[in-house]
Amino acid sequence: MTLKNSIVLITGASSGIGRSCAVKFAEAGARVILAARRKNILEDLARELKSRYGTEALISVLDVRDHAAVERAVDSLAPEWRAVDVLVNNAGLSRGLDKLHEGKREDWEEMIDTNVKGLLYVSRAIIPGMVQRGKGTIINIGSIAGHEVYPRGNVYCATKHAVDALTKGLRMDLIDTPLRVCTVDPGLVETEFSIVRFRGDSERAKAVYQNVKALEPDDVAEAVLFCASRPPHVQIAEIIVFPTAQASAAMVHRKTP
Ligand code: NDP
Ligand code: 8X3
Numbered sequence: 001m002t003l004k005n006s007i008v009l010i011t012g013a014s015s016g017i018g019r020s021c022a023v024k025f026a027e028a029g030a031r032v033i034l035a036a037r038r039k040n041i042l043e044d045l046a047r048e049l050k051s052r053y054g055t056e057a058l059i060s061v062l063d064v065r066d067h068a069a070v071e072r073a074v075d076s077l078a079p080e081w082r083a084v085d086v087l088v089n090n091a092g093l094s095r096g097l098d099k100l101h102e103g104k105r106e107d108w109e110e111m112i113d114t115n116v117k118g119l120l121y122v123s124r125a126i127i128p129g130m131v132q133r134g135k136g137t138i139i140n141i142g143s144i145a146g147h148e149v150y151p152r153g154n155v156y157c158a159t160k161h162a163v164d165a166l167t168k169g170l171r172m173d174l175i176d177t178p179l180r181v182c183t184v185d186p187g188l189v190e191t192e193f194s195i196v197r198f199r200g201d202s203e204r205a206k207a208v209y210q211n212v213k214a215l216e217p218d219d220v221a222e223a224v225l226f227c228a229s230r231p232p233h234v235q236i237a238e239i240i241v242f243p244t245a246q247a248s249a250a251m252v253h254r255k256t257p
Pocket of ligand 1: 011012013014015016017018035036037038062063064065090091092093094114118141142143144185186187189190191192193194196
């Protein structure tokens with residue numbers, strides 16, 4: 001299915017997997033709506049996409065945790081941007097790696113509000129239009145943490161298990177429509193994810209990717225693009241992508257330096 005001139009809304013487009021998705025969709029000729037909180041980064045990305053691919057890109061400075069802001073952002077889309085063809089629900093984060101009984105309430109709330117409620121708010125605002133138009137692909141970025149739990153992953157893993165349940169539930173609820181619901185669930189990807197998780201502790205973040213060739217954001221974005229570009233009768237339900245040196249959430253082979 002060609003993506004040329006299709007409208008693709010990507011949450012969390014300012015970094016990592018979301019940014020790579022924006023580049024891949026732009027390369028494929030799509031028009032992109034770039035949503036995240038960091039305006040300057042989105043502006044730079046929009047400029048880059050315009051100069052590299054001639055892409056029409058719209059910036060949406062948005063905190064997905066704010067349901068009123070999400071509704072306003074979608075309601076205020078100009079008519080030529082309204083008919084979103086592909087929604088990539090990517091915005092997400094992890095905070096901390098603590099034992100549950102020692103965890104911080106504010107970390108739990110940020111993860112649940114972003115990864116679960118944020119995804120719900122954006123989906124609720126965008127999907128009715130897709131249903132009305134009889135066309136649309138929703139691609140959630142889950143995680144291997146949505147299939148397996150790892151020590152100290154407790155709440156982050158719970159949010160990604162919730163994303164898995166929401167993906168499956170949504171697919172059932174849309175069964176009588178032409179809409180498609182997909183999930184791309186990566187293992188270890190080197191992005192800002194660990195810097196965010198460890199609140200700027202770059203040494204600790206670097207250690208996560210030490211002595212292992214992690215996935216690059218482009219590797220995941222290619223899987224997302226694959227889901228979106230299948231013929232209309234093909235629905236890729238789920239793709240799990242690991243680095244070659246990973247076999248489960250907690251089993252990563254690190255080369256001895
Ligand atoms: P990054 O930290 O590099 O990117 C996260 C993106 O989410 C940023 O663009 C950030 O933008 C955005 N974001 C975070 N909170 C909000 C918010 N409240 N409102 C709007 N946007 C928000 O991490 P990744 O690219 O790795 O993460 C992307 C997704 O992939 C997440 O859902 C993550 O859980 C998932 N994932 C990551 C893996 C990994 O190993 N890296 C593996 C499996 C899944 P801004 O700060 O500008 O708002
Ligand atoms: C991010 C990957 O394994 O750190 O979802 O949870 S992991």
